[in-house]
Structure formats: structure tokens, C-alpha cells
Amino acid sequence: MRTSKGVEWAVHTLLNLAWLGDGEPVTTAQLAAGHDLSPSYLNKQLQHLVKAGLLESVPGARGGFRLAWPLEAVTMLDVVLAIEGDEPVFRCAEIRRCGTIGEQVPESGFSRPCAVNSAMARAEVAWQRALAEQSLADVQATAVAHAPALASHVRRGMGRD
Template identity: 35%
Template sequence: MKIGKGVEWVAHACAILALLPPKRALSKESLAEFLGVPAPYLAKQLQALSRSGIVLTHRGAKGGYRLAKSADLISLWDITASVEGTAPSFRCTEVRQNGPCGASEKECAGPCHIASAFARAEAQYRDSLGKVLLTDLVAAGTNEATDSRKQDIGLWLEQHATSVA
């Protein structure tokens, strides 16, 4: 299962947004600067988060992004599904019916065992990501950051966050 870099970027962006005080937002340019990633590409990923209700977008010179709901209500699966979609990663094409020794339709009445195994694995993967909350990720990042880095982040957020209604 391959996860695009956009998922990584917006997971980090959400962790930064979780640090903002209420009624404050960050522009896509500020988020991109903080993460050291291209703003136009990050903007596409942020739009996906907005469509799924994870972030709110505020337009205008003082606009930006902020979380739409509490960080303890946002899971890593929510973020991943917003960007990558929810379609199954594995799609069975019933290859067992192909070739000179292909199985008959009657033999294929039940689900393909290979497709079933992939489906179980994907369900466990989604369930596992669903149990990782944004608050857990922020806490882990905060615990490993030095006091100096925490202070730098706080000052940076003060300088870049805008007030929104």
C-alpha cells in the first residue's frame, strides 16, 4: 500500500493547526513555509481536507486554514481518506477465471481468497489508523521537542497566525 506524500504533508499541517488558539488561522503559504513544501501542491491537499470537513477555510487577506473540529475527533484515517479517498486499494479482477485452466463461474461463486485476504488486511490498516488521533500525534511531537523548539514554534505561530471571525 503506497501512501502519497500529500498525506504526510497534511497530517503535519493538521498537527500545526491543532496548536493554534481558537479563532486563529494560518495561510497556505505560511503552512507551506513551516513545512518546507510547495504551497500550490499543499493547497490541493488542504482543499481535500476542507471538502471532508477536517479544516475550515477563511478567505481574504487575513484568511487561512484552521481545524473544523477538535483534534481529538480527527484520526489519521480521516486525514488519509480525505486525500487518498476511500476506495479499496486492491481491486479483484477475477483473474482466477482467466487462462487455459481458468475456474468456472460456479467455482467462483464464493469470494476470491486472495481478494478476501487483502480486504481483511486493509480493514485492519484502516482500523489502526482510525485509532490514532491527531491529539496523540501532537502530544508525541510535543514530548520529543526541546523547550527551545517549542518556544520557536510558539513565536512563529504568533507571528503568522491571523484572526478569523
């Protein structure tokens, strides 16, 4: 399965907001600068996260974005669906019915769902289940295990230390 870079950007942004730990809003420009990202592209991802209820947008001169939920309450699937939407990854075009091969198969041969579509649907369900089983807190814990000082680096990089 392939996702856009927006999913990666969104997950890192949510983690960075959690590592800041103060609940204060952070501007798009600050969040983008933390990883040298495009502010306009990141802002599109942030708006998707707001629409999905994962972030809050705070208006005003001291506004920006902050987490709407603790990381324990947000799954990787929540983020993927917020950024990518809930359309199936695979869309069966029923090519089994087309062309000279499709013409040879009696209509009764199409009484069951397409085997290719069924296989792809099973794979997508398994992928979504795996994403749903991982909270962002789980991802954060793994990141901290690899780099214990990560939270302080984020705070320093965002000018909060």
C-alpha cells in the same frame, strides 16, 4: 499500504495549526514555508481537508485556514480518507477466471469470493481500524514526548512568537 505524500503534509499541517493554538487563519504560503513545501501542492491537500470538514477556509486579506475540530475529534483515518478518498486499495480483477488456468476451473469453483481479494480486504480493514483508533491528539502527544519544545518551534517558525 502506500499513501501519497499529501497525507503526511496534511497531518503535519493540522498539527501545526493546533500548535499555533490561537485559532487565527494561516495562509497556504505560511503553512508551506514552515516545512519548505510546494504551496500549490499543499493547497490541493488543504482543499481536500476543507471538503472533508477538517479545516475551515477563511476568505479575505486576513484569511487562510484553521482547524474545524479539536485534534481529539480527528482520526488518522479521517485524514487519509480526506486526501486519498475511500476507494479500496486493492481492486480484484478476477484473474483467477482468466487464461488457460481459469478455463480449467469449473464455474462452481468461482462460487466463493476470490481468496486473494478476501485476504487483501481483511488487511485493509485492519489498517483502517488502526488508523481510526489514533486521534491526531494521540499523534501530537507522541510528537511532544519526542520533542517537548515542538509547539514553540512551530509558533516561532510561523512568526507567532
